[in-house]
Amino acid sequence: MTHKKALYAGTFDPFTSGHYDIVVRALNIFDEITIVLAKSPLKSPLFSLDDRTQMISELFEGNPKIKVEHCGGLIVDFAKRRGIGTIVRGLRPTGDFEIEFQMATMNKNLYKDIETLFLMTGSKYYFVSSSLVKEVFQHGGDVSPFVPPLIFKRLTDKEHS
16 A cells, blocks of 8 residues: 655645645545645745744644645655655635646646645635735734634734734
């Protein structure tokens, strides 16, 4: 029996309930999920890479099927080095398909052995994105329904520091 491993990559700033939903559902398909925090030169994060890594690690603490790491290069190179053959991506009905299809095709061209598995975002979270959560939070809105409680606590702690 082979050990099925996948990675789920993003900037996760912050990690939302939609992200959490994708990870939990992917665990029904894969034996191990590596959540990879990617550095994006185009985004200015609310939380540092170390803070995001620590928060997500804490969120999934005690689950041996989940690893949390970060990567500064191409995700396909990370996957190749770790022997991971599948990238999990969430799809929302908000125009994600074209961008995700383009990214999956590029990844396949860069690493022929990689597959991308798209999971439809749960209906409760299809409109939620990290950038929207961040914007609502920075304008004083209640984002507690859109992020796991641990992440909400870290957001409010950051606001008061």
